[in-house]
Amino acid sequence: MSRVGVFLYSSPEEMGEVFQAEQIAEVLKKEVAEVVYAGVHPRLLSEEGLRMVREKVRTERLDRVVVGATSPRRYIKAFRKAAEEAGLNPYLLSMVNLREELSWVHTHNPEGAMLKAIEVLTRAIQRMLFAEPLKVRRIRGEKRILVIGGGAAGIHLSLLAANAGVDVVLVEKEPTIGGMSPLLARLYPHMEDAEDELVPLMMEVSQRSDIKVYDYSEVEKVTGFLGSFDVTIRKKARLVNAEVTPDFTRGMDACPVEVPDEYNAGLSRRKALFIPHPQAVPRLPVIDRKNCLRYKGENCRLCQQAMPEGAVDYEQKDMVVHERVGAVVVATGAGYFEPSTYSHYHYGDYPDVLSSFQMERLVKRKGLVKEPLRRVSDNQPVKSVVFLQDVGGEDTQRGIPYATELPEMITAKQAILVKEIDPSIEVYVFYPERRSHTKGYVEFVRSAELKYGVKYIRGKASEVRQEDGRLRVSAQDTILGEPVEVVADLVVLSTDMVPSEGAEEIARILGVRRDERGFFEEAHPAFRPIQSPQEGIYFVGAALGPADLREVHTQAEGVVGAFLADLPEEGRVAEPYLAVLTDVEHCTGCFDCGRVCPYHAIELVMKPGSARRKIAHIIENFCTGCGLCIPVCTPKVLDLKGQNLKQVYAEAEVTWA
């Protein structure tokens, strides 16, 4: 007969009055034949409790242990280790929650709580009697990750992962990797040239053999789990053949289409056959099917005619490819809030009212170029700039319900850049409140004011209007309590980040959730801030919420570390749950189990020694031990190690015994 030991947590503060541990221990000793020891400890959930378990397992020669305390989710690991140290298989110890599931919810009924405690423990004991000694499983997986999105976050992450020995499949939906970051003027707080920082990294990504880049491609389907995901990628046709000739200038010149150039914040125009920007990686042209006349029903062939034969191929087809990876990282970035709902600021209406990204392009200067800052409307030199900081922030009516320090930082950076171009330009910032808090950021914003002479006025602008060829901004100074009016040549509306357009589709493909703001939702805001609730899917950068490069780097390092810890060389640690075929003779090979297995862990194989009959075979490395296959097995020849049918029935039957 088994020798069962029961350990109960008797702290009166923690367990409450209805839990009479000593009394319960006495009853169990008397009424359950297998119980040879039942003890209580007021500090069971401490090293004293672990020592007690270790000692009693040895001295009482226990072969099963049931701990009655709090949630096994947090504490069972320590107790199993203690049992193991005393020579018992750790899976012969179980833990039931008598606090949140008993003493705390039955405070009104001590008598009922007492009876229930005895029954709960009896059930746990019966279940343990049929437990087998088990070992933690190691499940191997692909040391390779899929990175969705090749912007700053995806690039940093890919390089970090590759440096850690993890192969990378990087998928970017645009014709170039890099996203918008290399198009910025400078990076705060150290004011490096954004292009010089990012372009070399883009080049390194494309040169490395351990990073496979799918540019102008989209992820269509992802199935699987940590260690083994199958990915379907659509490589979109660029409709050009760069092998024929690298130079598409004549074709681009011939293209009759002109649309606003998104890579220059719409400040200039581009063709439908175009190269995104001079630093594009790969530096390949593409025909943009949204704007090309041929895809609007017209029979234009001007670019094809201007180019050597075969260089432009309207019939080129998309390609579908498959990859297998061990984890998926979402690095889809974000966009910026478009302040067009604030019609009194006339964004999109007055050409000199700009977005942050447009301003970034205007203040971008390379090296020794000393070009004055000019108005967009008439190219006249600028004498005064007004920034409206964080338009839309914390505005549930017309804007976005949240606010971060990003608009404040971007505004301060651009204000400084204006002053660096020409210190005589007047720069005003209307700010709703100070939000910067990250290390060094507060000082950075202060330096704009104190070192560069940018004038900060607390208050929101009520209106921007055009008068005598210049702009006038009216506002209320909420510190002085006075109305102010400032004349400006440029008005910049700095806004916060909003979820990227593709986020909804990616969330659908991956089966992950987004939060109420539309960003991807982490598993836990404090403990698992870069992980999805679904193991093996991680997030980095602005996909999770407004983030700057500092945060992108921190998170990218976190994701690589998390992946290496989740899927080490020797395989990921998994609980010993595993489907097993208990009776080869009676397996009919119906494959109901295989059809229901979400992890494709069951296959049909020839029955050993038979030429015709097939039986189920569990591929251990794919089986997550979820047990979904067990109930469909009609001949009852499948069972789940760690939760076998005998255990389940033994526990349940106590209820009606």
Add this chain to the structure above:
Amino acid sequence: MGVSERRLTILGILCEHAGAQAAETAGMEGLIYSPDVRLMRLLCAADIDHLLILNALWEGVDGIFVVGCPTERGYFRGCSELAQRRLQAMKDVLEVAGLPAERFRTLWIEASDGKGFVSFVNSFYEDIKRLGPWNGFRGKGE
């Protein structure tokens, strides 16, 4: 509870993930329900063997319920939908078998929803109390 009143036997089967965690959340929030409600844990709500539920009602358990992960948010891929399909079919089986389907109920819930868990448990408990004790078929017709 009066001495003469028979304790009800209600068995709740919780999945280790959302189900058990919702029950724990309820405890942390200091919510109250009857100790006649017993809880046991299985790895997943889709692991439940139909015969277990048939057995429980045959043997005279007054009520049995299952709590699992919310739709499309199952811990295992698709487990909540599979469990829901299976247990819906279970209700039909109970009716065909002449067992009281109204004594079997399911809940698909977020791990953080302690209130939802307790309000489900309490309303099921009240319904079972109204239905009165169920003696099952134990020893009859065997």
